[in-house]
Amino acid sequence: MSIKNQSFKVNVNTEIGRLRKLLIHSPDSGLGKVVPSKAQDWxxxxxxxxxxxxKDEYDYYIKxxxxxxxxxxxxxxxAEIDSETADRNFFKPDHKDFHNxxxxxxIQNLLAxxxxxxxxxxxxxxxxCAIEGCTYKRQLxxxxxxxKELAKIFISGTLEDDVMIFAPIPNLIFTRDVGIxxxxxxxxxxxxxKARSRETLLMRYIFFNHPIFKEYAENILEIPDPAQHFLRPGEEEEQRTTLEGGDVMxxxxxxxLIGCSERTxxxxxxxxxxxxxxxxxVNKVTVVRIPNKRDFMHIxxxxxxxxxxxxxxxxxISKTQTANPDEPINFLVKQDHKEVTEIHQFTKHKVQEPKIFESIEALLDDISQNDLKSTEPTQFIYSGNGNFPYDSREQWTDSCNLLAIKEGVVLGYDRNDKTVEAFKTNGFNVxxxxxxxxxxxxxxxxxVxxxxxxxxxxxxxLSRARGGFHCMSLPLLRDDL
Known part of the structure; x- marks a missing residue:
């Protein structure tokens, strides 16, 4: 059954409602063509x-x-999918046996x-071809x-004979960042x-042209550059208008929530x-400024x-943390001689009078208690069980980047041992x-x-790609809580 002919609903109003639809992109051949000399550029x-x-990691996610x-x-x-005689193409979007x-x-199917x-x-x-500087003959x-073959080329940068004609876009597996x-x-x-320009172009074409999003054409929002932005002196990073989905919750x-970070x-x-x-x-937006560092990237x-x-x-970044001069990085922002994180909440009719939160924990507690009307006290599970250096080590391998497929059922990496201990301490099955x-x-x-x-x-x-399952998902439909 073709996805093009189906009625389609888009609605997400929390991070934890039962997940019903999402956009993903399975690792493509371009991911296997990243070379050391260009890795950081990409x-x-x-x-x-x-x-x-x-076969050993992402396939489990799809299953x-x-x-x-x-x-x-x-x-x-x-049993059939996992059999030794199967060609394991159930999860390859260009194959005839793909699950569809x-x-x-x-995403590759939508593009095709x-x-x-x-x-x-x-x-x-x-x-x-304009973005990648291809010849006019190549364009023709x-x-x-x-x-279907062109969709593969646009994503992997590789022709059918395995010849690369432009760079891959390996970050497309992190679908969260293309939109929210x-x-x-x-x-x-x-x-x-710049490495993400092509994937952004492809996603714009998909959202504005694929039949499943037809009813939502007027609901697709694009962030413009400010008027006459091209007259700004220079192109300094801090003066650019940028936003990525990992900074939006x-x-x-x-x-x-919108994060100001290395990418936004x-x-x-x-x-x-x-x-x-x-x-x-919405009527309320909270801006959370985190350090502009590669370690964090997004909120x-x-x-x-x-x-x-x-x-x-x-x-x-929690309120319980005091500055430790022995640690290599001080994550906190100094303001009025106090060490606090920068959090400003704006409401639609009081944009110039933001509410300021003293900490991330105070903000998250307010969301739990006042927005979501929790009947239980707010609890926090800390990366690495809150102990240095495990907190920093495990945050680097995405201990805090979890995807909820329903409330209380979350996916995370198996390598973050101390964080796993913290979940067990808080009553979770693992x-x-x-x-x-x-x-x-x-x-x-x-x-159920x-x-x-x-x-x-x-x-x-997967952890070496620097993104967890929250990054690798773009939810389109969740149940209301």
Whole structure:
């Protein structure tokens, strides 16, 4: 059944409502072509092993999503999918046996769909070739390329004969950053780094041209540059208008968090606030400024939500942390001779009178108690169990970057041992993804009744890409709490 012909609903109003639809991108061949000399230019810290990521790590992610979001596509078929004789192409979007889920939606498939339109194929080929500096003859060749193959080329930068014609876009696996669903609107990103320009272009074409988003065309928000921005002297990083989805969290139906970070500028946050207020999307936006460092990158690398009253976060930015001169980095911002984090909350009719929070914990407690009406005290689980150096080590491997597939059931990397201990201390069950999948297959575990569970995902290679499962998801539909 083609996704193009389906009625489609978009709505996300919390971080933890039962997940029903999301956009993902399975690791493609371009990820396996990142070379050491260009890794950091392409926003990777290291080169990764593609087959290991695909078969031993990311495939578990897709399987688990399918059991929760589209079980008819996988239940009863696990043995066949995992058999030694299977060619393991169930998760490769260009293969005839791909699952084609209408809930676990592959970006490459959407791209191939819109490229069937000759006009779009011509326009997008011209745009990509302009960004990548291709010849006009190459552009004409792309226009004549079959849509599914052209989608692969646009993403991997590689022709059918394995010849690379331009750089891959390996960060497309981090779909959160290309946009974020805010109620029934989609806020598109404005990337900070040149390496993400092509993926942003592709996603704009998908959101504005794919039939499943047709009813939401007026609800897609793009962040503009300020008027006459080109007259600014220089192109200093701090003066650019940038915003990425990892810095945007939809924490309650009327409240959005926006981070100012290495990737999202104050200009970007300001323009996003204007858009959200002018379009009546929400009435409250809180801006959280974190250190402009690669260690953090986005706010979802330092905290994410687990339950209505529970959050996981980096202790170094919490109110209980005092400056330690022996630590190599002081994460706190000095203001009026006090060490506090910078958090300003704006409401639609009082934009010039922001409410200031003393700490991340105070903000998250306010969200839990006042926005989400929790009947229990707010709890915090700290990266590395709050102990240095494990807090910093495990935050680097995404201990705070968790994806909730329903309230209290979150996915995280298996390598963050001290953080796992903290979850256990707070009453959580901990289960390896393989055991959970087997339980879902044989019926001993049920997606409806499972609660308070941290699912450990294999991460030897994925963690080296510097992004967790919150980064690797763009939720399109969640249940209301």
């Amino acid at each position: 926003l990777f810290e290291d080169i990764v092993h593609l087959d290991t990521i695909r 688990l999503l399918m059991y929760f979001l589209d079980p008819d596509k996988i239940k009863g078929k696990l 889920s209408l809930a676990v939606i592959e 769909d819109i490229l069937e339109d000759a006009s779009i194929r011509k326009k997008l080929s011209a745009a990509v 060749q792309m226009v004549e390329t079959e849509p 669903t805010i109620n029934n609107h989609i806020l598109l990103n404005k990337p900070a780094k 939809m924490v309650s139906p009327d409240h959005v 500028s104050a200009y970007g946050a300001s323009e996003a606030i204007k858009l959200l207020f002018e379009n009546n999307v 979802d690398t330092v905290f994410t939500q687990v339950k209505r009253n529970m959050w996981v976060l980096l202790s170094s 289960i390896k993804v393989k055991d959970l999948i087997n339980g879902l297959e044989d019926g001993s575990i049920n997606t 009744t499972i609660t308070d569970t941290l699912v450990l995902m294999p991460s030897a290679e």
